[in-house]
Amino acid sequence: MMKKICTILAALAVLAFGVVNTATAETLRVGMECTYAPFNFKSADGELMGYDVDVANGVAGIIGADLEFVCQQWDGMIPALLANKFDLIIASMSITEKRLEKMDFSDTYRISVGRLVGRKDAGWELFDDAGNPIPENFAGLKVGLERATTYADWFENELPEAEVVLYDSNEALYLDLVNGRTDMIMTNPMKAYLRFLSKEDGGGFEFVSPQIDEKKYFGIGVGIGLRKGNDELKARLNAAIKTLTEDGSLERYALQYFPFAIH
Amino acid sequence: MSFDIALILDSIPKMLMGIGLTLQLLFLSAALGLTLAIILLLMRISGRWYLAAPTMAYIYIFRGTPILVQIFIIYYGLPQLDFVRDSIFWPILREPFGCAILALTLNTGAYVSEILRGGVLGVDRGLKEAGAALGLSTTHRFIYITTPIAIRLALPAYSNDVISLMKSTALASTITLLDMTGIARTIVAETYAPYEIFMSLMVIYLILTWMIQRSFGWVERCMSRYVREEV
Numbered sequence: 098m099m100k101k102i103c104t105i106l107a108a109l110a111v112l113a114f115g116v117v118n119t120a121t122a123e124t125l126r127v128g129m130e131c132t133y134a135p136f137n138f139k140s141a142d143g144e145l146m147g148y149d150v151d152v153a154n155g156v157a158g159i160i161g162a163d164l165e166f167v168c169q170q171w172d173g174m175i176p177a178l179l180a181n182k183f184d185l186i187i188a189s190m191s192i193t194e195k196r197l198e199k200m201d202f203s204d205t206y207r208i209s210v211g212r213l214v215g216r217k218d219a220g221w222e223l224f225d226d227a228g229n230p231i232p233e234n235f236a237g238l239k240v241g242l243e244r245a246t247t248y249a250d251w252f253e254n255e256l257p258e259a260e261v262v263l264y265d266s267n268e269a270l271y272l273d274l275v276n277g278r279t280d281m282i283m284t285n286p287m288k289a290y291l292r293f294l295s296k297e298d299g300g301g302f303e304f305v306s307p308q309i310d311e312k313k314y315f316g317i318g319v320g321i322g323l324r325k326g327n328d329e330l331k332a333r334l335n336a337a338i339k340t341l342t343e344d345g346s347l348e349r350y351a352l353q354y355f356p357f358a359i360h
Numbered sequence: 361m362s363f364d365i366a367l368i369l370d371s372i373p374k375m376l377m378g379i380g381l382t383l384q385l386l387f388l389s390a391a392l393g394l395t396l397a398i399i400l401l402l403m404r405i406s407g408r409w410y411l412a413a414p415t416m417a418y419i420y421i422f423r424g425t426p427i428l429v430q431i432f433i434i435y436y437g438l439p440q441l442d443f444v445r446d447s448i449f450w451p452i453l454r455e456p457f458g459c460a461i462l463a464l465t466l467n468t469g470a471y472v473s474e475i476l477r478g479g480v481l482g483v484d485r486g487l488k489e490a491g492a493a494l495g496l497s498t499t500h501r502f503i504y505i506t507t508p509i510a511i512r513l514a515l516p517a518y519s520n521d522v523i524s525l526m527k528s529t530a531l532a533s534t535i536t537l538l539d540m541t542g543i544a545r546t547i548v549a550e551t552y553a554p555y556e557i558f559m560s561l562m563v564i565y566l567i568l569t570w571m572i573q574r575s576f577g578w579v580e581r582c583m584s585r586y587v588r589e590e591v
Contacts, residue, residue, distance in 0.1 A: 244545065244546055244549045245546065245549030245550045262456075262536045263536055263538070263542075263546060264536060265534065269436070272436055273436075273536075276436075276439035276440075276445070276454075277439075277445070277454065278439075278454055278455075278456070
């Protein structure tokens, strides 16, 4: 009898505490891969970290929510969101038309861009001060690109003067750049930095262009994913991202992993 | 599944823009490969071990490894060595075309030299003995008796190798060359329509094979006039 009363009391206490808790702060469950360094990954001592994690914590701080991270494989990410396994996707997910049919996205917290990598001592003058390419200076230069990427599209339409060489993999781009078969390559600056420029082979090379982010070719960027019909939450997320952008937090997060900003 | 006829009609002319490169790869490496094969053959049947042994090792290596691997070693592997990049061969090896020609030549040379050896071994001993009886020197016997008959004997197998070489040129697309296969792969990557594009590509290759077969058939008929009455 005594035991039963205790159980009931305990249950009531939990209930009451729970109610009080949600009243002070909402808990948002955030889905991410937890394996996608340097955006969301577990450090050697098991701690979740990365650019996405920093953004998530930054946003949560502003809108006053508690976060609960859920590790989810990439191919099941959107189904899990739709099945209410978590409330937000903060996993470096690009905003695409196809995804927008099923779900909603906040404003971008990371851009989709391309950047040229070439030899440090080449001494080209490829871009004017406003960051626009000078087409005639690309004439005769060999540019390595991955087949059927947004970068290939951009070159074909914007700089037909350059001689484009198509590759099947990102690694082959760097190999032939080092071998001197191409003069420069265009790829995702984060990939280029992590896989090439920060390594020994990439020592003699650097970015030879500003970040190129024409939306027509490169898309809108990476945003926070959420279920449709949560317009109030979306508005709060957008306001938080705006604050993080303006107060320099996003740049600060990026500089922990890259020597350049990525928003 | 749907079959997009408009896409096929649109992509065939694009793929045909690569036929020039495919044929250049074929003819150039066939010619160089045949030259190499003749040199290898002469070394192999010279009867001197220090000429024959390296030839056998060469043939073993190039027949015994996939041509795709050979292409990758020549294209991606060699430039890793500094002395290759400083050598006089770098202008050729720098270009993917040069690498593809080199790989195809080295590969087909190994096969063809064995085909030619088969032809030479097939020449009846009696004919050579007859030549010796008439007082022809070893060199003369090789040039005037062995060679014409060996060519005739080796021709069917050789035509086979040319067809197989033609198909191997498609591997050049893996080292950035835009031959017919390279163009097809680019179209597929853009349209996500592998079925239509690769089927059309197959038809183009089949037509090329047919043309090679017919040409060799004609050469064979010309060269076997001396046996036609018997058949």
